[in-house]
Amino acid sequence: MAAQKINEGLEHLAKAEKYLKTGFLKWKPDYDSAASEYGKAAVAFKNAKQFEQAKDACLREAAAHENNRALFHAAKAYEQAGMMLKELQKLPEAVHLIEKASMMYLENGTPDTAAMALERAGKLIENVNPEKAVQLYQQTANVFENEERLRQAVELLGKASRLLVRGRRFDEAAASIQKEKNIYKEIENYPTCYKKTIAQVLVHLHRNDYVAAERCVRESYSIPGFNGSEDCAALEQLLEGYDQQDQDQVSAVCNSPLFKYMDNDYAKLGLSLVVPGGGIKKKSPATPQAKPDGTTPTAAAEEEEDEYSGGLC
Numbered sequence: 001m002a003a004q005k006i007n008e009g010l011e012h013l014a015k016a017e018k019y020l021k022t023g024f025l026k027w028k029p030d031y032d033s034a035a036s037e038y039g040k041a042a043v044a045f046k047n048a049k050q051f052e053q054a055k056d057a058c059l060r061e062a063a064a065h066e067n068n069r070a071l072f073h074a075a076k077a078y079e080q081a082g083m084m085l086k087e088l089q090k091l092p093e094a095v096h097l098i099e100k101a102s103m104m105y106l107e108n109g110t111p112d113t114a115a116m117a118l119e120r121a122g123k124l125i126e127n128v129n130p131e132k133a134v135q136l137y138q139q140t141a142n143v144f145e146n147e148e149r150l151r152q153a154v155e156l157l158g159k160a161s162r163l164l165v166r167g168r169r170f171d172e173a174a175a176s177i178q179k180e181k182n183i184y185k186e187i188e189n190y191p192t193c194y195k196k197t198i199a200q201v202l203v204h205l206h207r208n209d210y211v212a213a214e215r216c217v218r219e220s221y222s223i224p225g226f227n228g229s230e231d232c233a234a235l236e237q238l239l240e241g242y243d244q245q246d247q248d249q250v251s252a253v254c255n256s257p258l259f260k261y262m263d264n265d266y267a268k269l270g271l272s273l274v275v276p277g278g279g280i281k282k283k284s285p286a287t288p289q290a291k292p293d294g295t296t297p298t299a300a301a302e303e304e305e306d307e308y309s310g311g312l313c
Helices: 002-020 031-047 051-067 071-087 091-108 111-125 130-146 150-166 170-186 190-206 210-220 230-243 247-254 264-271 297-307
Strands: none
Touching: 002 031, 002 051, 031 051, 031 071, 051 071, 071 091, 071 111, 091 111, 091 130, 111 130, 111 150, 130 150, 130 170, 150 170, 150 190, 150 264, 170 190, 190 210, 190 230, 190 264, 210 230, 230 247, 247 264
C-alpha cells in the first residue's frame, strides 16, 4: 500500500513538472495545474507516511501558487508543509513555516485564518520553547483584538500569562494579566476581573512588591461589585497577613477554595507564597517598659496569673 502511494506521488510530481515546462508553443508555465499536481503528490506521500517527501511537495505547491499570485492557497500549502515537519519532530522549522503562512493570510486579508494558524503554532511549540509560544499567543491576541474579537483575544492573552507565570517571568506576567483585566472590563465580564485581580496580587507578591499588590486591590474597587465580594475580602485578608508577616493567615487564605480552584499556575503561586522574614511576626511598635524590680508589665501579669492558676481556695 505504501509503495503504491509513493508511486502515485511520483507520478503527480512528474505531471507537475510537465505543466511548468515552456516551449515554442507554450511561453508561460501553467502554475495553477502544477500546484494542483503538487498538492495531490503531497497527499499521496503523506498517506504513505513519507513526510519529508510530502513536505517538499507542499513547498513546491506553495511556490507555484505564489507565482500564480494565489496567496491564500500558497499560505495553506506552507501551513501543510509545517504540519509535515511536525510529524518529523522538527518543531522550530514547523513553526517558522506556519508563521510564514500566517503573514500571507494577513496579506491576503484573512486575519481569522492567520490567527488560527498562529495559535496552532503556539500549541506545537509550547512544551519545547515556552518563550516562543508566549510570543505567538500574544501575536494571535493582537490579530483578534484588531478585528475587535475581544473574547478570542483575551483567551490567548490568558494562555500567554499562564506560560509567563510558569516560567517565573513575573514582571511580564503582571503586565499581561493587566491587559487581560482591561479587556474583561471592556466586555463587562466583572467576575473574571475579580479573579484576575487575585492572580495579579499573587504575581506582585512573588515579585516582593507589596505596594503594587495593594494598589492593584485599591484600583479594583472601581470595578462594579468588587467591593463586598468574597474575592475582595480574601485579598484584604491576604494583604493584611502578608504585611504583618503572619504566615498562618496567608496560608489559610491561599488554601481556601477561592484560591485553590483557580488555574493551576496561579493556585501554585498561592500555595508557595511565603511572607517576608520567613513567617516571623512583626514586633509590636511599643516595647513594654521594665519596672524598678526588673520585670516587665507583661511578665508581672503572667506571674500574677500563675499565682492564682490553681484557684482561689
